[in-house]
Amino acid sequence: MTAINELKNEMISWRHYIHAHPETAFKEIHTTQFIIEKLQSFGITELYTDFSPTGVVGLIKGNRKGRFIALRADIDALDIVEENSFDYCSTIHGKMHACGHDGHTAILLGVAKYLNLFRDFSGTVAVIFQPAEENEGGARVMVENGLFERFPIEAIYGLHNQPNMALNHFYINHGAIMASFDVFEIKITGTGSHAAAPHLGKDSILIATHIVSTLQSIVSRNTDPLSALVVSVTQVHSGDTWNVLPQKAVIRGTVRAFSPQLQDMAESRIKEIAIGIATIFEAKAEVNYQRRYPVTINHSNQADIAIRAATHIVGTNKVVIDTKPSMGAEDFAFMLQKIPGVYVWLGAGNGANLHHPTYNFNDEILITGAKYFIEIVKQELS
Secondary structure: OHHHHOOHHHHHHHHHHHHHOOOOOOOOHHHHHHHHHHHHHHOOOOEEOOOOOOOEEEEEEOOEEEEEEEEEEEOOOEOOOOOOOOOOOOOOOOOEOOOOHHHHHHHHHHHHHHHHHOOOOEEEEEEEEEOOOOOOOHHHHHHHOOHHHHOOOOEEEEEEEEOOOOOOOEEEOOEEEEOOEEEEEEEEEOEOEEOOOHHHOEOHHHHHHHHHHHHOHHHHHHOOOOOOEEEEEEEEEEOOOOOEEOOEEEEEEEEEEOOHHHHHHHHHHHHHHHHHHHHHOOOEEEEEEEEEEOOEEEOHHHHHHHHHHHHHHHOHHHEEEOOOOEOOOOOHHHHHHHOOEEEEEEEOOOOOOOOOOOOOOOHHHHHHHHHHHHHHHHHHHO
């Protein structure tokens, strides 16, 4: 794979450009155009943009007929103010590539260029540049808009960089690798009153604090200690001034689990706790519970293929098999619900964690990621 090594500087330049121009979910218009222009410059002309508002799918055909597989990269940024100081920092205040999707995109662009130059494989590779991984389910949108009906893709492969995991090590799991992602919102309506006369009102803040505290019992008292569940309150909003007990309060949070049964239980208990406590205080609570992303579950056969590919690239000592899954979530799960595939982590070495304002993708793993994807193609389409 000498040729892919020669693309390193080009991949770094693409990554830095994308990092400097971050765009968030379904607003990746400039990013999508950049990707399209690069793919066209490589000679890849079979491009499709009708599966989501942004993003693009390119098809690369080998010089022999064969199977049909896909490689996926996410392209969106986050609503974070960057705190780095290098010369390719975000040029859009409040937007930042704080999860490494700039790196994932550069990896897949490098792979696309290589595969188009060296078409010595049997079949077709779809390179999927997917928008809106962060919170908005871009993968779900592409699936719902007929991605896998249009193309007979038989297997799909994705990867994600992981800071503070060993540099250029692969972490691969058979089965669940990332949790489901649910969100909830609790709207509390009490009775406002003067802060000096609390007995004349129904204090929404007091009710909210009781609810927040009691929600923690879902994990500690309703969940088998050997099961994994996270219930996190991430927002509490109420009140505008010093001397008024507010009539309304809002609580928001997230639930992470590895089974639908735990999701069902958590949803039921959140509603029971919120409504029950509000009722005790003679107030009202409304609960909106949304299931955003399902569990990311790797398929065993594709996990084995990924292990072989990663081992070929970095050696046995740098491939961690059946690694401990994460309570984080990934909308790649929607794709894995439809067709077989695998999602792996690529260690990026020491650095700021994902979603931190000083995070920066480690360019040293660009070539490793690209070689892995290319080896996947060789394993699947040889």
